[in-house]
Amino acid sequence: MTLASLLVQLLGGLAGASTLFLTSAGLSLIFGVTRVVNFAHGSLFMVGVYTAWTAGQWLRPILPGSAGGFWLAVLLSTVVVAALGALLEVLILRRIYRAPELFQLLATFAVALVLRDGCLWLWGPEDLLGPRVPGLTGAIPVLGMPFPRYDAALIAIGPLVLGLLHLVLTRTRFGILVRAATQDREMVSALGVAESRLFTSVFAIGAGLAGLAGALQLPREPANLGLDLPAISDAFVVVVVGGLGSLPGAFLAALLISLVKAACIALGTVELGGFSFAFPRLTLVAEFLVMAIVLVMRPYGLMGRAAAAPRSLATTLPAENAAGAPGRWPWGLLVVGLILLPWLAAGSPYTTVVLVDVFCFSLFAMSLFFIMGPGGMHSFGHAAYFGLGAYGAAIVLKASGWPMLWALLLGPLGGFAGALIFGWFSVRLSGVYLAMLTLAFSQIVWSIIYQWDDLTGGSNGLTGLWPAPWLSAQVPGATANAAYYLLTLICVAIAVLVLRRVLDAPFGLALRAGRDSPQRAESIGINVHAVQWAAFCVAGTAAGLAGVLYAFSKGSISPDLVHVGRSIDGLVMVLLGGVEALAGPLIGAAAFTLLQDTAGRSFDYWRAATGVVMLLIVLVFPQGLAGLFRMRRRPSTT
Amino acid sequence: MSTASLPAAASPILAVSRLCAWYGRAQILFDIDLTLARGEVVALMGRNGAGKSTTLKAIMGLLDRVQGSIRLEGADIRGKPAWHIARAGLGYVPEDRRIFTELTVMENLAVGRQARRSDAPLWTVDKVFELFPNLGRMRNRRGGEMSGGEQQMLTVARTLMGNPRVILLDEPSEGVAPLIVEQMAAMILDLKHEGLSVLLSEQNPAFAGAVSDRACILEKGQVQFDGSMRSLIDSPEIGRAFLGL
Numbered sequence: 001m002t003l004a005s006l007l008v009q010l011l012g013g014l015a016g017a018s019t020l021f022l023t024s025a026g027l028s029l030i031f032g033v034t035r036v037v038n039f040a041h042g043s044l045f046m047v048g049v050y051t052a053w054t055a056g057q058w059l060r061p062i063l064p065g066s067a068g069g070f071w072l073a074v075l076l077s078t079v080v081v082a083a084l085g086a087l088l089e090v091l092i093l094r095r096i097y098r099a100p101e102l103f104q105l106l107a108t109f110a111v112a113l114v115l116r117d118g119c120l121w122l123w124g125p126e127d128l129l130g131p132r133v134p135g136l137t138g139a140i141p142v143l144g145m146p147f148p149r150y151d152a153a154l155i156a157i158g159p160l161v162l163g164l165l166h167l168v169l170t171r172t173r174f175g176i177l178v179r180a181a182t183q184d185r186e187m188v189s190a191l192g193v194a195e196s197r198l199f200t201s202v203f204a205i206g207a208g209l210a211g212l213a214g215a216l217q218l219p220r221e222p223a224n225l226g227l228d229l230p231a232i233s234d235a236f237v238v239v240v241v242g243g244l245g246s247l248p249g250a251f252l253a254a255l256l257i258s259l260v261k262a263a264c265i266a267l268g269t270v271e272l273g274g275f276s277f278a279f280p281r282l283t284l285v286a287e288f289l290v291m292a293i294v295l296v297m298r299p300y301g302l303m304g305r306a307a308a309a310p311r312s313l314a315t316t317l318p319a320e321n322a323a324g325a326p327g328r329w330p331w332g333l334l335v336v337g338l339i340l341l342p343w344l345a346a347g348s349p350y351t352t353v354v355l356v357d358v359f360c361f362s363l364f365a366m367s368l369f370f371i372m373g374p375g376g377m378h379s380f381g382h383a384a385y386f387g388l389g390a391y392g393a394a395i396v397l398k399a400s401g402w403p404m405l406w407a408l409l410l411g412p413l414g415g416f417a418g419a420l421i422f423g424w425f426s427v428r429l430s431g432v433y434l435a436m437l438t439l440a441f442s443q444i445v446w447s448i449i450y451q452w453d454d455l456t457g458g459s460n461g462l463t464g465l466w467p468a469p470w471l472s473a474q475v476p477g478a479t480a481n482a483a484y485y486l487l488t489l490i491c492v493a494i495a496v497l498v499l500r501r502v503l504d505a506p507f508g509l510a511l512r513a514g515r516d517s518p519q520r521a522e523s524i525g526i527n528v529h530a531v532q533w534a535a536f537c538v539a540g541t542a543a544g545l546a547g548v549l550y551a552f553s554k555g556s557i558s559p560d561l562v563h564v565g566r567s568i569d570g571l572v573m574v575l576l577g578g579v580e581a582l583a584g585p586l587i588g589a590a591a592f593t594l595l596q597d598t599a600g601r602s603f604d605y606w607r608a609a610t611g612v613v614m615l616l617i618v619l620v621f622p623q624g625l626a627g628l629f630r631m632r633r634r635p636s637t638t
Numbered sequence: 639m640s641t642a643s644l645p646a647a648a649s650p651i652l653a654v655s656r657l658c659a660w661y662g663r664a665q666i667l668f669d670i671d672l673t674l675a676r677g678e679v680v681a682l683m684g685r686n687g688a689g690k691s692t693t694l695k696a697i698m699g700l701l702d703r704v705q706g707s708i709r710l711e712g713a714d715i716r717g718k719p720a721w722h723i724a725r726a727g728l729g730y731v732p733e734d735r736r737i738f739t740e741l742t743v744m745e746n747l748a749v750g751r752q753a754r755r756s757d758a759p760l761w762t763v764d765k766v767f768e769l770f771p772n773l774g775r776m777r778n779r780r781g782g783e784m785s786g787g788e789q790q791m792l793t794v795a796r797t798l799m800g801n802p803r804v805i806l807l808d809e810p811s812e813g814v815a816p817l818i819v820e821q822m823a824a825m826i827l828d829l830k831h832e833g834l835s836v837l838l839s840e841q842n843p844a845f846a847g848a849v850s851d852r853a854c855i856l857e858k859g860q861v862q863f864d865g866s867m868r869s870l871i872d873s874p875e876i877g878r879a880f881l882g883l
């Protein structure tokens with residue numbers, strides 16, 4: 001590696017930092033004023049890329065060969081995305097400003113799903129190649145190495161926008177109101193400022209910035225449907241590292257992360273004491289490593305401040321109601337019915353196949369509920385433990401050649417180990433920060449699994465994970481997978497029972513006390529962090545068991561098991577069932593799995609359909625399905 | 639009572655009746671009745687936790703769950719958003735000041751600025767600085783760098799910039815130096831002079847007695863006494879029972 005090539009890499013990093021900053025600035029602005037973490041922000045970025053492509057197509061015949069056409073397209077897509085943002089604010093976000101944080105995240109995630117399928121519908125599944133920008137094609141020499149002209153232009157745009165935003169924020173009344181509302185929006189409203197208009201404009205501006213970033217990205221990267229998740233997770237990391245709501249912080253963080261990534265690429269593979277280490281592989285995890293390090297050292301980010309507790313807003317979820325749990329008999333009957341099912345449903349063998357999925361995800365959802373409901377810790381990366389369990393079992397089976405039963409017993413320890421490490425960091429944070437840190441950890445797990453070909457099979461995953469012969473044997477008169485079905489049912493039933501017992505034990509009470517009032521819990525001698533850490537470990541082990549059972553039912557696993565999407569699925573299951581009742585996660589997991597199974601097989605736009613269901617839950621039935629049932633059963637008690 | 643104030647008494651500028659309010663599931667206020675005449679200063683008194691601040695917040699539209707009626711010159715404002723209530727002419731000065739610490743004095747005033755109103759005195763930056771000369775000397779200081787007393791003045795000044803007809807003033811004397819307390823008392827009388835009505839939450843009986851026409855005493859979220867300041871001062875047993883004097 002020469003100095004020149006390092007320099008060119010770092011300059012490339014700076015160019016990337018510009019669009020990263022623009023997206024993050026929008027996210028940060030929106031969060032600052034509305035306190036909503038906009039999960040759909042990456043989708044707005046993606047819509048920006050696509051609209052810039054379409055605008056370019058329209059303008060090319062009108063303004064052939066001029067740079068004006070490109071910049072006009074950029075402007076147009078900025079405006080279009082800003083308008084889309086305003087529309088979303090008015091239609092959806094306005095209704096959930098007072099809802100718990102978690103609901104807001106889910107509602108905006110639902111919007112992301114709908115927008116993604118909207119793009120699929122409008123622009124189709126093929127990648128769309130962006131234009132070359134007239135006047136900015138080719139490269140300029142930097143110490144003899146070529147550096148793209150367009151990237152040089154991008155480098156200037158980031159600081160330019162930062163400066164512009166700074167001017168607006170300090171020199172205009174609108175900017176003053178934005179800054180005031182960032183600190184105390186209730187007071188701003190009590191002074192006669194129409195909140196709704198302020199919020200809509202801020203949302204429009206934030207969305208416009210994402211649209212601008214997307215449009216500017218088009219010449220560097222073709223428009224495609226995979227842009228939204230990376231964009232949002234990058235922007236999250238930047239905003240969290242910079243400090244929520246701080247624009248200079250976001251700028252600094254964007255620079256830091258882009259430069260660290262560029263440096264990783266520039267370093268290449270380094271030989272050290274006989275070991276060869278491929279730095280470029282680190283790029284996938286680099287930003288999350290930076291985030292984990294920053295958050296542990298400065299819990300509120302580089303330039304963030306401990307956010308004053310938002311005033312008079314319900315920020316926590318309603319407490320779950322242990323006393324309201326259904327009695328033993330219905331559950332006992334259900335289990336007996338399920339045990340008999342392989343014989344009853346012998347004619348439709350698919351039933352027990354789907355139900356194995358339902359069982360696995362019930363346990364997955366129950367374990368997530370365990371830390372989310374009574375623990376009050378909203379993990380956005382719970383799939384990590386599910387995946388670690390599955391891979392743990394697979395590796396035990398493949399590497400040791402021990403019987404499958406050993407893999408079944410040892411696999412969940414993978415989830416336990418992950419929770420032991422990540423939980424230690426996570427319990428030190430709360431709220432959005434905890435959610436983001438857990439997301440980051442799951443992304444790290446994903447990257448490691450994805451890249452460690454020798455052990456995990458990389459992107460292909462591992463195959464040939466079949467249960468022991470006696471578990472695959474045909475049971476007379478029952479469906480084909482009856483034996484494994486029964487094993488799953490028994491394991492899940494026992495695990496769920498254990499989790500419930502733990503929640504009713506003093507440990508569960510301590511966990512709830514820590515959630516409701518950490519100070520008070522500490523003062524009566526509860527070590528809140530230790531209790532929460534232990535809860536993480538219990539939940540991680542249970543999720544690991546769910547992953548093991550799932551892996552053996554499928555026969556193969558891939559990094560998809562750990563994907564952010566699966567973590568979100570878990571959250572949706574828990575919310576669908578309602579966090580107020582212990583039965584919630586089980587009902588939610590069953591409903592969600594069955595729904596996705598039917599929708600996914602018959603309908604191209606099942607993501608959008610899931611999104612709409614999620615929006616309905618959040619806007620119409622915030623108590624979830626279980627809450628609905630309970631309302632029916634005991635209408636008079638509140 | 640002079641004849642001039644009779645019509646005012648007949649139709650109060652602010653009338654609260656059977657007001658109930660909750661924080662979550664806990665009911666804090668129980669059937670509060672309260673009136674405020676034009677140009678009147680009413681002291682809302684009571685021990686810590688009696689519900690004074692909650693009453694002001696409920697009137698201002700800052701609580702999620704409120705029942706009863708709140709009329710500003712006959713128009714019911716209950717259930718309206720806070721900004722709407724503020725624009726209708728109600729100014730709110732919160733107890734914990736809540737100035738914007740990142741903003742300068744001038745910027746804090748800018749947030750409070752509202753269009754002029756025909757039925758209330760017009761406040762400009764210069765007029766506000768006449769009332770609070772020290773603020774005029776620190777126009778570009780950030781709110782976070784001011785003393786408690788200065789912050790207290792800034793909150794009042796910020797609210798005045800909205801040209802209110804009625805001011806809900808929550809414990810302006812709390813935690814500030816005696817000299818500032820005197821200034822605050824003088825200021826309230828100035829505002830009364832300008833024709834403003836003030837609903838003042840106050841624990842300090844000397845302060846309340848010096849500026850108020852009437853007193854209303856709360857205890858556990860209920861009104862226990864409502865009468866002239868004179869009659870309260872004349873019956874020390876009431877003060878002993880509800881104010882812990």
Ligand SMILES: Nc1ncnc2c1ncn2[C@@H]1O[C@H](COP(=O)(O)OP(=O)(O)OP(=O)(O)O)[C@@H](O)[C@H]1O
Binds near residue numbers: 661666690
């Ligand atoms: N945000 C809140 N959530 C729940 N309860 C609250 C909240 N704020 C106040 N309370 C309760 O409401 C009751 C009335 O409080 P309020 O602040 O109105 O009293 P106050 O008369 O203003 O007292 P102080 O003189 O201390 O300011 C108290 O019992 C208090 O504990």
Ligand SMILES: [Mg+2]
Binds near residue numbers: 690691692733809
């Ligand atoms: Mg008070």
